[in-house]
Amino acid sequence: MANHPVQIDQMNIDQMNIILTGSCGGIGREAAMQLSRRGARIIAIGRDSDRLQQLLDTLEPHRSQPHQRFCLDLCNPQQRLQLIQKLNKQQLDQPQFSPNVLINLAGINQLALFEQQTPTQIEQLIDINLTATLLLTHCLLPLLRQQASAQIINVGSTFGSIGYPGYVSYCTTKFALRGFTEALQRELSDSVIRVQYFAPRATKTPLNSRQANQLNDQLHNATDDPETVAQSLLLLLTSNRSNRYLGWPERLFVKLNALFPALVGGSIRKQLPLIKHYAGSGD
Numbered sequence: 001m002a003n004h005p006v007q008i009d010q011m012n013i014d015q016m017n018i019i020l021t022g023s024c025g026g027i028g029r030e031a032a033m034q035l036s037r038r039g040a041r042i043i044a045i046g047r048d049s050d051r052l053q054q055l056l057d058t059l060e061p062h063r064s065q066p067h068q069r070f071c072l073d074l075c076n077p078q079q080r081l082q083l084i085q086k087l088n089k090q091q092l093d094q095p096q097f098s099p100n101v102l103i104n105l106a107g108i109n110q111l112a113l114f115e116q117q118t119p120t121q122i123e124q125l126i127d128i129n130l131t132a133t134l135l136l137t138h139c140l141l142p143l144l145r146q147q148a149s150a151q152i153i154n155v156g157s158t159f160g161s162i163g164y165p166g167y168v169s170y171c172t173t174k175f176a177l178r179g180f181t182e183a184l185q186r187e188l189s190d191s192v193i194r195v196q197y198f199a200p201r202a203t204k205t206p207l208n209s210r211q212a213n214q215l216n217d218q219l220h221n222a223t224d225d226p227e228t229v230a231q232s233l234l235l236l237l238t239s240n241r242s243n244r245y246l247g248w249p250e251r252l253f254v255k256l257n258a259l260f261p262a263l264v265g266g267s268i269r270k271q272l273p274l275i276k277h278y279a280g281s282g283d
Contacts, residue, residue: 011100011149013238014039019099021074021136022106024051026205027155030230031105036060038234042067043099045074045083045106065097074106074132084139091143100147101237102140104133105155107173111212113279114168122169129173134180141193150193153237154181158201158245161254162264165272166215166279185242198236199254200229201247215278219271222247 018035022028023044032042036059044067046052052069059067070086072079091098107129110121137152144150159167160174181197188195202208202216202223216223224246236244245251257264 010238010240011151012039013234016040016101016151016237017043017097017099018101018103019043019045019140020103020105021045021133022155023055024048025105025207026226027200027203027229027233028105029055030226031103031233032059034227034230034234036062036067039063040101041065041097043087044069046071047073065094074136075127077135080132080136080139084143087140087143091146095146098143098147099140100144100150102137102144102150102152103155103233103237104137104153106132107155107207109167109170109207109212111166111209111215111279112169113166113276116280117169125169125173129170130176130180133177137184144193145191147192151237152184152193152195153198153233154178154196155233156181156197156199158199158247158250158254160199161245162257164268164275166275181243194240196236196241197243198233199243199245200224200232201250203229211278215275218274218278 013035016035018040020028020032020035020042023032023042024046028046032044032055036042039062041062041064042056042059044052044055046055046069049071052071056067056069070083072083074080087099108125110117110125112121133154144152154177156177157170157174159171160178163171163175178197178199181195185195202221204223204225208216215221229246232244232246245254253264
């Protein structure tokens with residue numbers, strides 16, 4: 001007999017215990033602040049202990065249980081294992097505070113011509129943006145299955161749907177993340193876990209190099225503030241939608257690229273000299 005989708009009760013934000021990776025970045029920090037103001041409990045994950053503590057110090061206190069922070073490198077298998085062990089213990093001791101939402105936001109970017117990137121840079125992009133996300137999600141699925149309802153949001157990019165010069169490695173990881181989300185959505189459609197995909201466009205964060213900002217200015221690309229992106233992320237979190245793409249005309253280009261890739265490719269090719277100028281100038 002075929003499996004059918006499970007009707008999942010939509011959680012209110014104040015019912016959420018949220019694992020937030022990349023919580024010290026521009027979008028992550030703003031998302032944590034907005035979520036805490038709405039009553040969520042944040043389990044912040046990042047690599048900088050001081051910045052994690054500073055984040056927790058700025059969050060509104062949770063009504064029942066303090067926010068948590070875990071300083072670790074998600075690419076490190078041993079550190080991932082230690083995190084899962086601590087969360088499993090918490091599930092046994094205080095099941096009401098066990099995580100029921102995972103927001104995979106951690107990631108890095110680099111504007112560079114592919115042939116000029118080093119193997120180490122390419123591997124780092126793949127490890128942080130893709131491999132660590134898949135492996136963390138894999139480790140957390142048994143814990144999420146124990147909840148009455150649960151959610152996973154994978155944060156991708158418009159470049160997860162449009163291959164763009166100067167961002168070959170980055171686009172590769174985000175294309176793969178989008179595919180992972182789609183496949184996992186379908187695989188878990190008969191479970192209590194809802195899987196969603198969130199795709200911002202260019203955002204004003206320290207993740208962008210000076211050259212990337214200059215290129216966006218030269219191409220007149222719109223960029224969003226982290227506050228705006230975080231607000232849209234919360235809208236997806238509280239909806240039944242499977243995905244959310246930000247920006248116009250970016251959403252149009254995503255659809256056009258799926259239907260008429262040569263048309264979009266021709267438009268991007270006109271930008272190629274400018275892209276190569278900034279992508280080849282180094283960070």
